[in-house]
Amino acid sequence: MVGYDAKADTRSNSKLEVAVAGSVSGFVTRALISPLDVIKIRFQLQIERLCPSDPNAKYHGIFQAVKQILQEEGLAAFWKGHVPAQILSVAYGAVQFLSFEELTELLYRINLYETHEFSAHFICGGLSAGVATLAVHPVDVLRTRLAAQGEPKIYNTLREAVSTMYRTEGPWVFYKGLAPTVIAIFPYAGLQFSCYRSLKHAYDWVIPPDGKQTGNLKNLLCGCGSGVISKTLTYPLDLFKKRLQVGGFEHARSAFGQVRSYRGLLHLTKQVLQDEGTQGLFKGLSPSLLKAALSTGFMFFWYELFCNLFHCIRREDR
Numbered sequence: 001m002v003g004y005d006a007k008a009d010t011r012s013n014s015k016l017e018v019a020v021a022g023s024v025s026g027f028v029t030r031a032l033i034s035p036l037d038v039i040k041i042r043f044q045l046q047i048e049r050l051c052p053s054d055p056n057a058k059y060h061g062i063f064q065a066v067k068q069i070l071q072e073e074g075l076a077a078f079w080k081g082h083v084p085a086q087i088l089s090v091a092y093g094a095v096q097f098l099s100f101e102e103l104t105e106l107l108y109r110i111n112l113y114e115t116h117e118f119s120a121h122f123i124c125g126g127l128s129a130g131v132a133t134l135a136v137h138p139v140d141v142l143r144t145r146l147a148a149q150g151e152p153k154i155y156n157t158l159r160e161a162v163s164t165m166y167r168t169e170g171p172w173v174f175y176k177g178l179a180p181t182v183i184a185i186f187p188y189a190g191l192q193f194s195c196y197r198s199l200k201h202a203y204d205w206v207i208p209p210d211g212k213q214t215g216n217l218k219n220l221l222c223g224c225g226s227g228v229i230s231k232t233l234t235y236p237l238d239l240f241k242k243r244l245q246v247g248g249f250e251h252a253r254s255a256f257g258q259v260r261s262y263r264g265l266l267h268l269t270k271q272v273l274q275d276e277g278t279q280g281l282f283k284g285l286s287p288s289l290l291k292a293a294l295s296t297g298f299m300f301f302w303y304e305l306f307c308n309l310f311h312c313i314r315r316e317d318r
Contacts, residue, residue, distance in 0.1 A: 017307065020094070021302075025300075026089035031086070038147050042148070062286060062287050062290075080147045099127065099131045203218050224294065
């Protein structure tokens with residue numbers, strides 16, 4: 001069960017187990033969905049239309065992008081920036097799930113949980129993600145830079161990226177894109193957790209539990225559904241975040257087509273609408289939805305799986 005459950009209080013996991021389960025969930029999920037993440041970032045940063053009729057467009061479809069990246073950069077390109085991405089996922093997963101457990105328990109203690117279950121999970125999910133985002137945002141910036149660069153590489157190692165960025169752009173470079181990230185993460189994560197809970201209730205209503213071991217499938221399917229819903233509703237802010245994170249990095253993007261410099265979130269929004277139209281707000285939505293479905297589904301699947309595993313191990317030791 002994700003979140004505090006008073007009815008199962010006697011078998012609830014310890015704080016350490018929750019943090020470990022969140023970290024492992026983030027680690028496994030990141031390794032599996034990294035290629036989709038790279039493609040999504042490339043699409044989000046492309047100024048040209050994602051359309052084969054545009055002769056200047058480097059990428060115009062998922063399969064075409066996969067073929068292009070393989071030809072030009074090799075298979076390893078799909079895991080560019082994977083080290084900081086894994087650091088991000090492990091730390092983010094631990095902080096997010098631990099914060100969520102603490103916050104839902106707090107709401108239960110002050111009698112605000114049972115009668116407001118959907119809103120409780122929405123608020124706690126948003127707040128827990130906000131805390132996790134503030135903790136790991138510099139790593140997210142590094143991951144985006146490493147995944148966005150083409151060949152020849154500007155940064156060959158994570159250490160080189162950190163030192164070069166700090167020396168040439170100053171310490172605040174690691175917090176580029178923080179505003180749209182914080183604005184977007186609250187409703188995105190809130191919808192993830194609240195929709196996941198609601199979809200599980202709907203699943204049990206449509207397919208009543210019959211004693212068979214179908215919990216893992218339910219967790220995966222409901223996680224995928226919550227990922228698609230939350231990503232669709234908050235997608236433009238994710239695109240804005242990526243555009244701002246590569247500001248000052250234009251020289252590494254020249255091989256991919258046009259580049260733009262933005263003075264801030266409002267200027268970025270205006271320029272995207274002016275140069276790329278409303279469809280520009282949803283560039284990369286297809287791989288992003290596929291990634292969101294898989295990543296959220298795997299996130300909840302692995303988290304609940306490891307929490308249950310820890311409980312079984314603890315029960316056998318008694």
